[in-house]
Amino acid sequence: MDTNYTVLARKYRSQDFQSLIGQDVLVKTLTTAINTGRIAHAYIFTGIRGTGKTSTARILAKALNCLSSDGPTATPCGKCENCRAIAAGQHIDVLEIDAASHTGVDNMREILDAAQYRPTNGRYKVYIIDEVHMLSASAFNALLKTLEEPPAHVIFILATTEIRKVPVTILSRCQRFDLVRVPVDTLKTHFAWIAEQEKVELSDAANELLARAADGSVRDGLSLLDQAIAQTGGHVDEQAVMDMLKRADRGVVVDFMQTILSGNVAAAMAKVDEIYTNGADLTMLLMDMMEWTHWATRMHPVLRASVGDNVPYTADQRARINEINKHVSLNTLSRIWQVMVASVSEMAASVNQKQCFDMLVVRLMHIADMPSLPEILKQEKSDTSHPAPTVAPAPKQDVITINSATDLADALQAAREIMLYSYFTKNIEISDITNNCISYFDRGDDAEFQKKLIIWLNTKTGQNWTLNKIEKSGQNQTVREQIEHDVESDPMVADAMSLFADAEIVGISKQ
Numbered sequence: 015m016d017t018n019y020t021v022l023a024r025k026y027r028s029q030d031f032q033s034l035i036g037q038d039v040l041v042k043t044l045t046t047a048i049n050t051g052r053i054a055h056a057y058i059f060t061g062i063r064g065t066g067k068t069s070t071a072r073i074l075a076k077a078l079n080c081l082s083s084d085g086p087t088a089t090p091c092g093k094c095e096n097c098r099a100i101a102a103g104q105h106i107d108v109l110e111i112d113a114a115s116h117t118g119v120d121n122m123r124e125i126l127d128a129a130q131y132r133p134t135n136g137r138y139k140v141y142i143i144d145e146v147h148m149l150s151a152s153a154f155n156a157l158l159k160t161l162e163e164p165p166a167h168v169i170f171i172l173a174t175t176e177i178r179k180v181p182v183t184i185l186s187r188c189q190r191f192d193l194v195r196v197p198v199d200t201l202k203t204h205f206a207w208i209a210e211q212e213k214v215e216l217s218d219a220a221n222e223l224l225a226r227a228a229d230g231s232v233r234d235g236l237s238l239l240d241q242a243i244a245q246t247g248g249h250v251d252e253q254a255v256m257d258m259l260k261r262a263d264r265g266v267v268v269d270f271m272q273t274i275l276s277g278n279v280a281a282a283m284a285k286v287d288e289i290y291t292n293g294a295d296l297t298m299l300l301m302d303m304m305e306w307t308h309w310a311t312r313m314h315p316v317l318r319a320s321v322g323d324n325v326p327y328t329a330d331q332r333a334r335i336n337e338i339n340k341h342v343s344l345n346t347l348s349r350i351w352q353v354m355v356a357s358v359s360e361m362a363a364s365v366n367q368k369q370c371f372d373m374l375v376v377r378l379m380h381i382a383d384m385p386s387l388p389e390i391l392k393q394e395k396s397d398t399s400h401p402a403p404t405v406a407p408a409p410k411q412d413v414i415t416i417n418s419a420t421d422l423a424d425a426l427q428a429a430r431e432i433m434l435y436s437y438f439t440k441n442i443e444i445s446d447i448t449n450n451c452i453s454y455f456d457r458g459d460d461a462e463f464q465k466k467l468i469i470w471l472n473t474k475t476g477q478n479w480t481l482n483k484i485e486k487s488g489q490n491q492t493v494r495e496q497i498e499h500d501v502e503s504d505p506m507v508a509d510a511m512s513l514f515a516d517a518e519i520v521g522i523s524k525q
């Protein structure tokens with residue numbers, strides 16, 4: 015092993031404005047300001063970690079103090095005494111302060127007292143205060159005093175990942191720059207270049223995965239690349255990165271979502287087991303499913319939106335998403351998204367992620383299977399022979415035999431008569447069904463129920479039905495109670511219920 019190995023993020027740290035990755039606007043504004051001599055007394059750089067805040071601060075410090083020209087220059091030489099000392103973090107006039115470890119006011123005062131003295135070797139005394147939001151209120155006050163009347167030779171460069179925690183009084187005295195998340199393509203180009211310099215193989219698909227996992231941070235991406243190189247001995251391919259990130263293949267995710275949306279519970283559960291056994295991290299899988307849902311939504315024909323080349327799927331996967339989208343409404347996608355979002359914290363809090371994930375899948379299938387409220391309303395108004403759009407093949411409508419409460423419940427559900435279905439299964443105790451005559455007790459208070467059900471039955475079956483409402487409960491179970499009884503006696507459910515003291519069954523998704 016090479017004991018002198020320098021991590022890539024440090025080895026390839028940007029040394030001048032031109033080599034800053036993905037911060038074009040900032041570079042243009044700063045270089046113009048320096049070239050025209052408009053130098054502020056205080057700057058604040060904000061952005062997520064690893065976007066180049068401290069690198070930019072050091073480059074700016076070099077630009078101010080480089081000896082290659084008579085004054086500040088937008089193109090510091092990188093070779094002079096000052097440039098080299100600053101790059102190494104050893105320049106006597108450039109103080110890098112980590113606010114996290116200098117939060118106290120005494121610390122801050124001590125540092126700021128020295129600001130009165132003229133720089134020793136440079137033109138400017140530069141204070142780089144990293145993670146400035148960590149300072150205490152009194153330390154901020156001390157800083158503010160100096161910022162209000164800064165000595166001419168002092169420049170402050172503040173950096174923070176949490177700009178909202180920096181007092182407005184401080185912000186108003188700083189020139190602010192927002193460092194953006196570095197786009198995937200820019201990261202890819204950068205990583206490919208570094209791989210070339212390092213003489214390691216990095217496949218395009220592996221690079222894509224790394225760049226996406228980096229989520230806009232050059233440093234995060236490079237530390238992943240470091241790790242991948244170490245694990246593969248320099249042959250970084252897609253599989254290796256997927257193993258490292260514990261991610262399932264995008265193709266697997268597309269397959270999986272297709273299975274869920276097709277309503278085949280058994281197949282979906284088998285897939286979960288398979289993906290899980292193959293070692294995928296279920297939290298990551300959920301992230302990938304959310305990514306899928308996001309892109310399926312953006313690609314949905316109803317939106318007619320151009321998604322450009324940002325879609326992270328292959329042409330074949332895109333074609334399949336388009337195919338799925340023909341049968342899924344925007345509304346369904348949006349509800350799927352909501353359930354997934356809620357599951358993120360549920361998964362994090364759960365001791366058994368697999369159980370949690372299984373239940374999530376069941377819920378998703380339930381959503382995919384349910385018509386939306388507008389669909390229900392539309393259907394109630396229009397001809398009942400017009401089935402609501404669905405991915406699963408529409409159940410045969412021509413022959414309906416109703417011999418029991420469960421038959422009727424199933425028929426209502428198949429016809430997507432959700433209001434009727436819900437009322438019926440919850441409130442109606444059937445005591446007898448024979449010869450198109452139903453005797454029942456109604457626990458609820460919907461006076462219209464009988465009328466609605468008769469109309470539905472007559473239209474649906476083409477026969478005349480009689481509904482005989484009896485006044486006294488025959489102590490029969492409602493369909494819902496029957497199902498609950500069946501479910502509660504299922505050993506898997508009983509196990510789940512015993513795990514959570516206050517658990518109750520609030521909904522049951524029928525297969």
Ligand SMILES: [Zn+2]
Pocket residue numbers: 079080081082090091092093094095096097098
């Ligand atoms: Zn220089």
